[in-house]
Amino acid sequence: MRPEFHTAPxxxxxRDLNGNGILDPYxxxxxxxxxxTDDLLGRMSPAEKIGLMFQTVIEIGPDGELLExxxxxxKSPTTDVVVGKNMTHFNVHAIRTAREGARWNNNLQRLAECTPHGIPVTISTDPRHAFVENTGVAFSxxxxxxxxxxxxxxxxDDLEVIEQFADVARREYCAVGIRAALHPQIDLxxxxxWGRQAQTFGFDAERVSQITAAYLRGFQGDELGTESVACTTKHFPGxxxxxxxxxxxxxxxREQVYPGGMFDYHLEPFREAIRRGTAGMMPYYGMPVGLERNGVPIAEVGFAYNRQIVTDLLRDELGYDGVVVTDWELVNDNHVGDQVLPARAWGVEDLDPTERMLRLLDAGVDQFGGEECTELLVDLVESGTVPLERIxxxxxxxxxxxxxxxxxDDPYVDEDAAERIVGNADFRELGTRAxxxxxTVLQNRDDVLPIRSEPRPRIYAENVGDSALAAYGDRVERPEDADVAIVRVGAPFEPRDDLFLEKWFHQGSLDFGPGLVSRLGxxxxxxxxxxxxxxDRPAVLTPFVPIASAIVADYGSSDAAVLAALTGAVPPRGTLPxxxxxxxxxxxxxxxDVPGDTDEPIFPRGTGLSIVPA
Incomplete structure (x- = not known):
């Protein structure tokens, strides 16, 4: 159901958002x-203004209903945060179907109409168009x-394809009511x-800057408008x-270090994001250690707490006047079930939540990510500690x-259209081709690739589904009976599960275990x-170079896409970023902090062989 519109003389x-029967300027x-904005700001109560400054997770109830x-x-029922706390920005997690997502958006916007000025909700999301499933980073x-x-x-390395992806993602987001993207992630x-590389664009600052421009064009357009998705670029300053x-x-x-003196190199993509009008900017959790800039030591506190970074550098030097939203849970510890993740208050761990909030406000942030503690800021304003002018x-x-x-003017979406647009056949075909x-073909000894279709090959395969394989060959159970062996593996990591979220992050050594190397030999x-x-991170592939006829990198691909590439049905053209x-x-x-700084890499950045279909 769409909202009732009124007609002026x-x-x-x-939309008569405040229910007074007249057309107010806002x-x-x-x-x-x-x-x-100026008109509405003059009408709002301090509590309403404060509610704008918080963004947290709320979840979709069954069949798109509000989760109460x-x-x-x-952490809270939906009505408690929307009506009780005046919050209007929410990060959505699981979306099971397009219709459910659209229905939930509409239910949420109807609830928002019940607030004093009917301020619509902005729904945001982390990346959700690929393969990684990590509650703290991205969704499949x-x-x-x-x-x-x-x-x-x-x-x-194709700017047209990157802009095409961003445009497709924008159209799918808008169809279900998502109007804010907590990306691109342009860290180098x-x-x-580092465990968050899959969501980056590699470490070449110049190329990442060009990619950033294409990405923002696809999501926001040349300027933010009614068909845009507003991007929050992260994680400043890298x-x-x-x-x-x-x-x-x-x-x-918690520590970020710059032994090579390359701090400004990491800033380059963010300069481009500012030029392209990114709607938001998110500082990282990291705490710079031993960093000086222009001869001045930088305070050893998390970037969002750091006035030298947010106000002096981002606002004053780089000229950014958009929204700065913190990364999640900088004020309070995060309690999920019986697990606790300490607040990422690096360098200010000794401060209490109110003092942390004051430090963040002084640094220059606009919005507290992952928090709903509006009462803390209300108390600070009512006590006169924080002037209303700052709010x-x-x-x-x-x-x-x-x-x-x-x-x-209209935050509602059409459920039927959402079903037609989201994940339609054309979009899926574009994604699968990409x-x-x-x-990226790193090694192709004896031209084993592309795998020939005639005669129909006998294939020994591990971690490849039957249906994808059957389109290109016959599965055999033993390598001894095979014409070729295809084995899919993930990059190695050290499993951890002590803190909440930790099990989803791939960290630690990049070495494969000797057992796998021996078995694949x-x-x-x-x-x-x-x-x-x-x-999802670089892996030390050196042990496989002597034994594998072909080594291929993938960055999130279905079995069908992998087989299409290996057979040349869709020739691979990737190069290492x-x-x-x-x-x-x-x-x-x-x-x-230095790009490409490992000694004699086994495969340098830019490696990528072409294969010619038979």
Whole structure:
């Protein structure tokens, strides 16, 4: 059901959001977003303004209904946060079907109409068009079209395809009411062990800047408008130089270091994002250690707490005046079931939640990610500790984005259209082709690739589904009976599960265990081995070079896409957007912030062989 529109005497259609029966300036679609923002800001209570400054997770109830209980991740019933706390920004997690997502959006927007000024909700999402399933980072595609991870888009090295992906994702997001993307992630992964590389575009700053421009064009257009998805670019000023590659979600990964003096190199893609008008910017959790800039030491606190980073650098030096939203849970510890993840208050762990909030506000942030503790900020304003003028600065930035997106005029979506648009056949075909083309052939001894179709090959395969394989050959159970062996493996990591979220992060050594190397050596002794390695991080592939006839990197591809590439049905054209180190010792010796700094990489950045179909 769509909202009721009213008609002014001159014929202008509008939504009477505050229910007073007249066309107020903030309800008037003929006025500019700036004019409407100024009018609404003057009408709002302090509690309403404060509610704008929080963004957290809420979940979809069964069949698209509102979830009026705490969820698996979300902490409060929906009505409590929308009506009780005046919150209007929410990050959605699981979307089971397009119709359910659209229905939930409409139910949520109807609830928002019950608030004093009917301020519409902005729904955001982490990436959800690829394969990684990690509650703290990204979601697998579900009903949406499925593409390679961003690292695979970078491997394609095709700006037109990247903009096409962003445009498809924008159309699918809009169909279900998602109007904000918590991406692109344009960190430069200069530490090979870092666990968040799959969502990056590699470590070449110039090329990542060009990709950033294409990505933002696809999602936002040339400027933010009624057909846009507003992007929050992350993680300023670059999250790649993590000490030992440990991720800053966790206390042991809080430090970022710059032994090569490359801090400004990591800024380059963010400069481009600012030029292209990114709606939001998100600082990383990391805490710079031993960093000086222009001869001035940078405070050793998490970037969002750091006034030198958010205000002096991002706002004043780089000229950014969009919304700065923190990464999740910087104020309070995160309690999920019986698990606790400490607040990522790196460098200010000794402060209490109120003091942390004050530090974040002083740094210059506009919105607290993963938090719903509006009462803390209400108390700070009522006590006079935080002037209302400071709240107005952030509220204005946040409202401007809502007005530019057209949410005040109509935030509702069509459930039937959502089903037609999301994951339609054309979008899925584009995504599957990109999956196949992004595969990167690193080694092809004796031209084992492409796998010939005549005579029909006998294939020994591991971790490849029957239906995909049957389209190209006959499965055999023993390598001894095979014409070729295809084995899919993931990049190695050290399993951890002590802290909440930790089990989903692939961290630690990049070395494969000796057992796998030995076993695949035996497979290769009987049939040419085609090794397909899923690179969510670089892996030390050196032990496989002597035994594998072909080594192929994939960055999120279905079995069908992999087989299409290996047979040349869709010729792969990917090139490495990062380097593959020769050894873990080379990784340990490399400088954390310097791109391409491992000694004599076994496969340098840019490696990628072409294969010619028979």
């Amino acid at each position: 001159d014929g202008t259609r509008f 309800e008037d679609p003929r006025l500019t977003p700036e004019e409407r 209980t705490p969820g698996a991740i979300s 595609a579900g009903p949406f079209s499925q593409w390679p991870e961003p690292l695979g888009l970078a491997a394609l 992964p200069t530490e090979a062990r 999250g790649g130089p993590q000490l030992d590659g440990e991720d800053a979600h966790f206390p042991y990964g 107005d600065v952030s509220a204005r930035r946040i409202l401007l984005v809502k007005f530019r997106l057209g949410l005040f 999956q196949a083309e992004s595969l 035996r497979v290769a002794a009987h049939a040419p081995l085609v090794l397909v390695v899923g690179l 990062v380097e593959i180190p020769r050894s873990m010792e080379a990784v340990r010796r490399s400088r954390t």
